[in-house]
Amino acid sequence: LSVIRDLTEQDLKDLGVLLGHRRRILRAIAELDGVARAPTETATEPALRDEPERRHLTVMICDLVGSTALSVRLDPEDMGAVIDAYHAACARITRTYDGFLAEFRGDGILAYFGYPIAHEDDAERTVRAGLDIIAAVARLETRAAEPLAVRIGIATGLVVIGDLSREGALREHAVVGETPNLAARLQALAEPGTIAVAASTRRLLGDLFRLRDLGRHEVKGIAEPVAAWAVEGVSDSESRFEAVRTADLTDLIGREDELDFLLERQRPAWKGEGQIVLISGEPGIGKSRLAAALAERIAGEPHTRLRYQCSPYHTNSALRPFIAQLERAAGFKADDTSAQRLDKLEAVLAMGASQVQAVAPLFAALLAIPFGERYPTLSLSPTQHRRRTLAALLDQFEGLARRQPILLSFEDAQWADATSLELLDLTVERVRQLPVLALFTFRPEFEPPWAGLPNVGTLTLGRLDxxxxxxxxxxxxxxxxxxxxxxxxxxxxxxxxxxxxxxxxxxxxxxxxxxxxxxxxxxxxxxxxxxxxxxxxxxxxxxxxxxxxxxxxxxxxxxxxxxxxxx
Ligand SMILES: Nc1ncnc2c1ncn2[C@@H]1O[C@H](COP(=O)(O)OP(=O)(O)OP(=O)(O)O)[C@@H](O)[C@H]1O
Ligand SMILES: [Mg+2]
Known part of the structure; x- marks a missing residue:
């Protein structure tokens, strides 16, 4: 029992204990000690506040489809187990995206993104969480004949948190405003296994997702008909910058010196003395815009453009930016068979590698394409496999550079996984003798290990005047x-x-x-x-x-x- 005294709010959260229960347990612990404990504050979660607060939130409401019918068919224990598994999946996924699971209401859940911690991409996080929940729920095993499904509604808006008319923990987190109501109405509109988003959320999503217009609908409690979109999946745009911002690109303003700096680096680079430029600056300062401006400027010259995009959702997924780049270059389609994928992969590899068959199994494994008998099985230790994969990626890159100069951009390095960073390290070494200009962009929190190397330049973007x-x-x-x-x-x-x-x-x-x-x-x-x-x-x-x-x-x-x- 003694360990109980040492449990913090964060520990309980990590154990998956729901907020209401956490509060009760913490109170009980405090009573054990005979002293009231101050609420714990951790680096990731500011203490929940008592004062009602106006916040801009994205709200997700999720409901299990046909649960009444299900409860008739299943015996109560089985039904209880289904609901528990469903709740656990929702709780885990919401936590993954740093959302806040406010309430379980029977077979529904209510989650906020943007509270108690806001992120610049809360709308995107919410939709990603929704997609994951749909997939997780479809995988839940039950004794029912059909797989389970949920409907999800998502809306964004200004809300007041902390409804003083409610009790205890719920009181602190109740959200008042039109947004939760709208999310609930959209949830009812969504087809089973899909998400419906409101216009307010849709605006924030840019082209990050494939959306289908569901038209306008009259809903209870809202005077005007509301517009809704169904989310069909994540779109595979090349860069975050383009997904969110291309709608109306204005001309590049200022930044002449910076652009000149890049063009000056291009000269030796194109002659075979590869150059890296580290572009850093706060969010929105124009790093991606500057990289795009350089690409536009040299669009007429023959070169290969290689683009790698890191994502805050895949910081632990090894080589993810490189995998995504290969998949785009190969042009995989969702319904391609493995054989078709391998054909496409070989075509891409042929552009850089002289012995495609020798490296194809490494690349196929990297892209998780089953290859059966097509290539000999690799019998390598994990360490060997990893080393050989990195070497193959580098060789492929070098092969491409030998054909024509390469303009490479590696965006948002602050989110890069460790293996990608290792590969970048090797790339920085390797490009010294190659016609390559590589731009690495990142926010100030990232400390690049390459600054100061002879072929590495630095640009720190400041405010516009x-x-x-x-x-x-x-x-x-x-x-x-x-x-x-x-x-x-x-x-x-x-x-x-x-x-x-x-x-x-x-x-x-x-x-x-x-x-x-x-x-x-x-x-x-x-x-x-x-x-x-x-x-x-x-x-x-x-x-x-x-x-x-x-x-x-x-x-x-x-x-x-x-x-x-x-x-
Ligand atoms: N010099 C500029 N001239 C015109 N528009 C600009 C300029 N710099 C930035 N912008 C515009 O400002 C917005 C933000 O720029 P951008 O996306 O490049 O920022 P960023 O530094 O890459 O931010 P993040 O860290 O979020 O990736 C974009 O819409 C971009 O087109
Ligand atoms: Mg950017």
């Missing part, structure tokens, strides 16, 4: 002039971050506070303090949650204005 910001605003407005007062606020609020400039300007245009006249816009009414646009909410909250004390200041700041004395 005022002039560039104003130019950017003008691109977004299509050259129309904004009232000086509005421009001033945009410049002040966005601190030279291009992502914020784009989004805030779009939000101002959409807010309906401006009237168009012949050369621009004028204000219709006194300027309201600019609201933070929804697409930025999550990334701003993510920054603030990482620095909890700052958050309180920001909340106070939001109430009293941008400038206030710190005393």
């Amino acid at each position: 005022r002039n560039d910001v104003e130019n950017m605003v003008a691109r977004v407005t299509g050259g129309r002039v904004l009232p000086a007062e509005v421009m001033k606020q945009i410049v002040a609020k966005t601190d030279g971050n291009p992502l914020f400039v784009e989004e805030l300007t779009k939000a101002v245009l959409e807010a309906g506070i401006l009237v168009e006249n012949h050369h621009g816009y004028r204000l219709d009414a006194p300027l309201p303090p600019l609201a933070i646009p929804e697409t930025l909410q999550d990334s701003l909250m993510a920054r603030l949650d990482r620095r909890a004390p700052v958050r309180e200041i920001a909340q106070i700041g939001a109430a009293i204005g941008r400038e206030f004395s710190y005393s």
Whole structure:
């Protein structure tokens, strides 16, 4: 029993104990000790707060299909076991994506993403969690004849957390607002085994997922018909940047020096002295945009473009960016047979390797394609296998570089898995004698081990200056002039971050506070303090949650204005 005293909230969470039960256990532990314990705070979870709080959340509601019918067919123990397994799967998956499982309601669950910790991609996390839950539930074993299925509804919006009219743990986490209601209505619209998302969520998803328009529907409790989309799967775009941001690319603004720096590196690179450039900077500062600008600039010159994209969801999945690149290059289709995949794989390998048959089994194993008798079985120890795979990837790369120069981009290295980083290490060595220009982008939290090597350059992107910001605003407005007062606020609020400039300007245009006249816009009414646009909410909250004390200041700041004395 003595270990019980040492259990923390996080331990209980890791054990899968639900919030309500956690609270009860912690209270019991406190009573054992005869003292009230302060709530534990961990690095990953700020203490849950007592005050009601306005948050921008994505809400997921998930319901087991046909559970009433199922409960008639199964005896109560079996039914209980099914529900337990279903709950456990939902809890595990929600946790994986850092969501918050607020409630089990019979055969339904309610989860929030963006609370108590916000992430810049909470909407994406929610949809990924939903897809995983659908897959996990379909795999659950029951005595029922058909596999189980769920329906999922997802909506995003501003909500108030902490409904004071409810009791205990539920009170703290109850969410008030239209969003949960909308998610529930969408859940009812979804086909079994699918997800329906609201327009508010859809906006945040860009092209990350394949979506099907479900049209508009009248739903209870909401005056206007609501638009809904069914999620059909993850789209296989080449880069996160393009999936989220290509909708309306403005011309590159500023960054001339940086672009020149890259072009200067290109010269020796193309002559066979491979160059690496490390591009770092905060989210939205324009790393991907700069890499895209270079690619555009040299599009007319013969070269091979290789693109690798890391993902926050696969930080532990070995070589994932390289696998995804090969799959795209090979052009696999969902219904390809293994033999067709192997044919396509061999065609890709033939571009770089001289002895395709010798390396094909390594690549087939990497891409998890069964090859049966087609190649000899590899009898290698795991260590040998790993070493040979990395060597084969490098040789393939070198083979390609011998044909024509390569422009390589490796995006978001802060999310790279350890094996990919090891391969990058080897690549940095190998490119010295090859016509390769490699751009590695990453956020400031990543510390690249290659800085300072002779063929490695560094670019740290800072804020745009005022002039560039104003130019950017003008691109977004299509050259129309904004009232000086509005421009001033945009410049002040966005601190030279291009992502914020784009989004805030779009939000101002959409807010309906401006009237168009012949050369621009004028204000219709006194300027309201600019609201933070929804697409930025999550990334701003993510920054603030990482620095909890700052958050309180920001909340106070939001109430009293941008400038206030710190005393
Ligand atoms: N110099 C620029 N000129 C015009 N638009 C820009 C510029 N820099 C960035 N943008 C725009 O700002 C947005 C954010 O840029 P980008 O996605 O490149 O940021 P990032 O640094 O790659 O962020 P992340 O760390 O999230 O990957 C994009 O829509 C991009 O087109
Ligand atoms: Mg980027």
